Amino acid sequence: MSAGFEFFLHAAPWPQRLGMRVLMALARRPRGAALLERSPLAHQTATSLLGMSRYDDPARARELGWDATAVAVRGRELRRVEGRP
């Protein structure tokens, strides 16, 4: 789990944080995943969270053509060159 994703979980209000952690823990275990499949909404939420965590990984995102560091660096450079706030 990336530091950014951990930061995201930590910043959420405690009921949501607890819910998200439980869903992710269930989704990672075979029996938990089987349980989640009984509830499409819970299953999809757990998949979404795991997916967000998985694709926040810079190496994995780069494989799909997204380089967040390059985007951020280009932004900083443009702001500096053009004197933007």
Place this chain on the structure above:
Amino acid sequence: MTRVLEADVCVVGAGAGGAVVAAELAEGGARVVLLEQGPAHDPDGFSARPPEMMAKLYRDAGQTATLGKPPILLPLGRGLGGTTLVNSGTCFRTPAHVLERWSREFELELDEPTLAPCFERVEAALSVAEVDPGLAGANAAVARRGAERLGWSHGYLRRNARGCVGSGVCAFGCPTSAKQHTGITYVPRARAAGAQLLTGADVRRVLTRGGRVVGVLARVGGERRASLEVRAPSVVLACGTIHTPVLLARSGVADASGQLGRNLALHPATAAFALMEEDVNMARGVPQSFYVDEFAGEGIMFEGVAGPPAYAAMSLPLSGEEHRRAMASYRSLAQFGLMVSDASRGVVRSLGGRPLIRYDLCDADLAKFRHGLVRLRELFLAAGAREVYLPLPPGVEPERAGARDLKLMAFHPLGTARADGRPGRGVTDGELAVRGVRGLYLADGSVVPSALGVNPQLTIMALATRLAFNLLERTLPAPARTDNEELPCPS
């Protein structure tokens, strides 16, 4: 110990409404104190990584949610700029038919000629212009192709951006500061004109005496919890549609209308994905650059949405192996959003000082989603999609979807302290003054009396501009002409 500041006007909240009021008042010569609960974000810290930026830029990491059928995620920005910091930058004027409705139902004198100078002033301040098709991205090209083949009304959106290079992360902090949110436009103007700005100021109460406002009391200084009292004969609250009614209730402001916290409209929204033959690479270009308004008359609006892989993985309405397979084809995924001009109405109440939001989707709005999802699938198929992923559980067709089947988000809360020109009927009157408390005004989405059917930031800013000039008892100066051309309104 309580620190005391004195001002002519204290403005609470530096988002779409508050920043505009503060700047216009300060430039008009008023002594202004502007209080913002969130921080001033440094764009050097904008990493273009969705989870980290949601934690930084959104209230409660973007996890504000409604209770009801179905629950709806309602992300709100926090910091200088408020939600303008994290929105897509889409700018629509209030549609004429909405203004006519406000006049008819709420006796508000807000017709097009009255508001036109306010809109022109805001659009000039924010550099509002139509998206350059070269920056719109392949995601918009997919929707455009589908709309053209179906003969549906469509167009490029107007946005408040200057020098945009299509970084693809408007909702996660613009790394180039191209998006002209109020934190980098109106707030600097307010400060340059002498307004005193305090961030990290959590306003706890509006202070009143003998039926008139005398200031506000805030907590400042983070952990140290120092107190700040701002003494001012006029106070403008702009904490947003969700938090303004909570602050008013906490302050014991009498609500003779009985409407405080009620009439919440949200513009509930959802989005569908499509697997295309071509390379879409949805994070390249302006995420919300294109709209299809063929069904706007029915309260259904399609607008672009897109983002980097972590965002797409979070939004993709699939589970397990299907989700993994679709994400492996991320570069061929297109996404488009569906927003409903809602007839449903919710309620905001305070529970332990935090807002508790109740909102149930009514049958009429459910029908709009059913119809809209059918049409959105049609749009993608006309564009040549191999597969369309609708935001519904497996096996549920849109025509038979129930409210609990919908995966909804909302970005435009409105109406919890709505303006009403009829005596005793609204929380605020037609001049946005809170009834029953002299000197207290509102300048955020809470005063907007109904759903708009379009993104509301320009409406909120125009109303805030009008309020500021009314408080200054001045007429708006004639606008300096810009390159603004014909203005889009949904058909």
